[in-house]
Amino acid sequence: MSDNRLVNPLDNGRPTLVDNLIDGWELVVGLEVHVELATATKLFSASANRFGDEPNIHIDPVTLGLPGALPVLNRHAVELAMRIGLALDCTVQPSTFHRKNYFYPDMPKAYQISQYDQPINIDGHLDLPNGQRIGIERAHLEEDTGKSTHVGGPSGRIHGSSHSLIDFNRAGVPLVEIVSRPDMRTAEEARQYVTELRGILLAVGASDAKMEEGSMRCDVNVSVHKPGTMFGTRCEIKNVNSVRSLGRATEYEARRQIAMIEAGETVRQETRHWDENDGRTYTLRTKEDADDYRYFLEPDLVPLDPSPEWIQAVREALPMLPGARRTRLGAATGTAPDSEAVMVVVERGQDDYVLAVGHLGGDVARALVHVKEAYADQGAEPSVAAQDLALLTRMEVGGKLTATQAKAVLADIVEAGGGDAQAIAVAKGFEALDTSSLEALVDQAIAENADAWSKFQAGEGKALGALVGAVMKSSQGKADGKLVTALLNAKKG
């Protein structure tokens, strides 16, 4: 980086990585993620918060914005919002509600009640599995809108429709909007952020966070700039409904902006709509100013000011979060916390099980590999007793079963929902070779592969493979590859 680099007040001090650039342009991504809270009722009224029911059966005067109806805040929604904030290391502060005024048929009051300049949670962060820290600006409470269905246009699109139908079941459902700082630099980081955030939301029980059902929705802010210069003008992409389309939409939008700038055009700040089928974004509207929403304090609600005792109780009740669980499992198994095995097993909630195998005298590192490979269909509480897997891993590290044999035995155990590894190994004829018969096979391999042996003795590492392969073949796969290598090295002297 050159010395005359412009100081960018937003760049989070992140050094530019050449590998992250697209044709010399650096991508800057910030995310606004809306999550529906797992409450029984709506944010300001007692109608049920339930997805997938018949239209317009969870409605009341507050939901419909009927004259004189008054909102009353749902205590549990506040608690879930605090869980999210504290899990993201935010400060929980006294907060207020505002009216955000705009006309749209899915919001009959003509305003949305949201938190504006005093949100409940501020200044947190989320650490990606690779350790990259992404700042969280705020995580505030607001109400969801109704759901519109556009009729009479091509394939249900808003463009060209003749009219729309509104279902208010979702109107008033509690949301927390989690706003990141513009700290991500690639589409992949954006994907990792959303995946990690989803894991945290599920862990704290704040939301079912199903992107396909809309209980977790992402708006992506994308801009591009040359490294060392100020950030570019950003566009906000809406309608991103899966982690996969998040990656695609971000990538598409970055390339669109790069092409515009390189063609001498200017990127306009606007809201764009991601079309999953076409794989592109369209202008939805040019960006409103905050002034256009004429925010003012909601006169029908009083300030929210959770007591320190309440905040502390929520903090203490938080479960161990995915990041900490990965660190714990990685340390116990001698594996990197962002390795595939650790990521997969923690995501399935099977890390406690792997650790239990260790406490029962099994080998945790082998248990981690086996659980990752063989327990994809099992939940957080596998049907196989940890004791059974502990025995299997003991036999494996004790040289009584090869890795291949252990896998075969485990497949039987998993299918039966449990079983004695010792008995299954015997039934399969998997009595591992004792050292003397293995040594005989190694000697035989040396004799039959004199050429490879002399190369191996001369220090050619590649020749090892041929010798080990010969022993595996003559033992019909019963030999332990590591033991064979050790014997060959010992004989080489």
Next chain:
Amino acid sequence: MKVAKLARLDLDPDEIDRTTSQLAGMLEHFADMDALDLTDVVPMTQPYPLRNVFREDVVVEGLLRDEVLAEAPAAEDHRFRVPPILGLDL
């Protein structure tokens, strides 16, 4: 004009003149308050000394769909029918 448009108010020229001067008067009043040194004054968000008014998260039956939709200007397929949305944009 813009305020009227944002609030979907249909004003005739006389009304626009009248409300514009009224709004200007209000803005002048706010400007007078802006001139005061209020650094030590805690903002009053509510006239009532209340905070933390909650309800418990318990479902109560609301309104009946058919009765509500019967009152709507138009309904279709158990939903409220509204004009095309893009035409409503500013």
